[in-house]
Amino acid sequence: MNDLLHEAVLDGPDRSATVYSATISRPTPVVKTMRLGVLNNPLSGGNRNGLGAIYTIQKEFPQIPHREVNTPEDISAALSDFAERGINLVAINGGDGTIQAVLTSLFRKLPFQFHPLLSVLRAGTTSMIAGDVGLCGSRVSAMRKLCAWAKATHHSTPHSEIIRRPVLRIHTAHAQEPLFGMFFGTGGITQGIEFCRTRIHSLGLRGEIAAGLATAMLLASLLRKRSSYVTPTRISTSVNQSPTTQYECLIVIVSTLERLFAGLRPYWGREIAPLHYTVLRANPKYMCRTLPALLRGRKHPYGIPEHGYISHNVERVCLQLECPFTLDGELFGINGDSHQVVVESGGHASFIRI
Known part of the structure; x- marks a missing residue:
């Protein structure tokens, strides 16, 4: 079996594709041994009901280390530990803020000789980054699938891909x-975030539904030339x-x-x-x-x-x-x-x- 993953190709006639993220189509070699480490943020929106289901999966794959992280300091310590263990694939079970803290630690402190691959679960309040580069499905189903994939000898499936993105x-x-x-x-972006937190999340809505509803209401206010939002x-x-x-x-x-x-x-x-x-x-x-x-x-x-x-x-x-x-x-x-x-x-x- 060919141990190659293909980077995503997002180019198209209406896309502002760049060589930095969307036009790379050559196979990208992936090492045969994937050493997966998992970061779990229990305070992320999707994890606030508990991590019980995630730790049940951990028992099924005891060789995969998990670390609970609440702060940037926790994340830096966990990544340093993963680097010492030879981890080359880091799963992030958290929201956009957790991913931002992981990227900041990776690029500031450089704990790894080479940056690990990242895998993002939909475990945040909005999970906008996961919607672009993350795993499909719920955080629990995605975690189980990722652990089984990392444990396998071969890492090529019909739907496997590596997505390369610039970082701000x-x-x-x-x-x-x-x-x-x-x-x-x-x-208006920060105003929209405040609006979503105070007016939309209070209705019990989360994720893309909440963000989409907030955006629709803000755009409607602009079209009516109202400045209250x-x-x-x-x-x-x-x-x-x-x-x-x-x-x-x-x-x-x-x-x-x-x-x-x-x-x-x-x-x-x-x-x-x-x-x-x-x-x-x-x-x-x-x-x-x-x-x-x-x-x-x-x-x-x-x-x-x-x-x-x-x-x-x-x-x-x-x-x-x-x-x-x-x-x-x-x-x-x-x-x-x-x-x-x-x-x-x-x-x-x-x-x-x-």
Whole structure:
């Protein structure tokens, strides 16, 4: 049997594919011995009812080490332990914030000689990263399937693939060292997170349903030109080495994900660069005509900067903010606090999907 996995090919006529994440189709060799280690965050949204089912699986595969992690310090200690054990595949049973903490530890501290493969379970409140690069199915079924796969002698199945993504590196005064993640947002993005937590989660809704409902309500408020949900904020930006430009913005996104929740893909740039950068300026024109296409990553004749729509693939974005920002669901900063944030490419991570 051929011990090769194929990297995902997400290219297509309407995709802003880049060589960094979507055009690699050559087979990628995987070592025959997969040494799996599992990180379990009991505080993640999908794990708050307990880890009993996960630890039942652990008993079925006692050779696979599990570590409970609640804090970034826990994650760093667990990854260092995994590196000493020769682990080369790390499963993350947690949400987007847990994945962000894992990436930050891996890229800051470099505990492994070579970065391990990552496998992401849908165990968060939103699990947006898992929706793009994670395992299919519930966290329990995915964990059992992954453990059985890692234990097998051969690691090639008809649906196995390695998905390679760039990783964001964030420089901010709110952290002494760089942060690493996959989705940066500010303006209406942070307002939407607060809205979802206070108005949607209180209804008992979670995951993509909650995020999709919150997004639909926020977009509806924009279409009705109501400002109670999303208010513009002034942001200064410099892309790559370009001069600084000031905007009144509704939304700013910098991401390396190819798919957001509910299948959204709000970037339509065509440049060859690792970061998707999208801006929705205040008072955009022709929203009813343009948004259905732009939210799926398709260009529209009216979706142009003169009408308030900006999207490029870039190497680096420098922003001067007076509002909070989010990195993979975690919030940083406060309103009225002027601070600079630099978002750039920080390397690559490889995710396995079976």
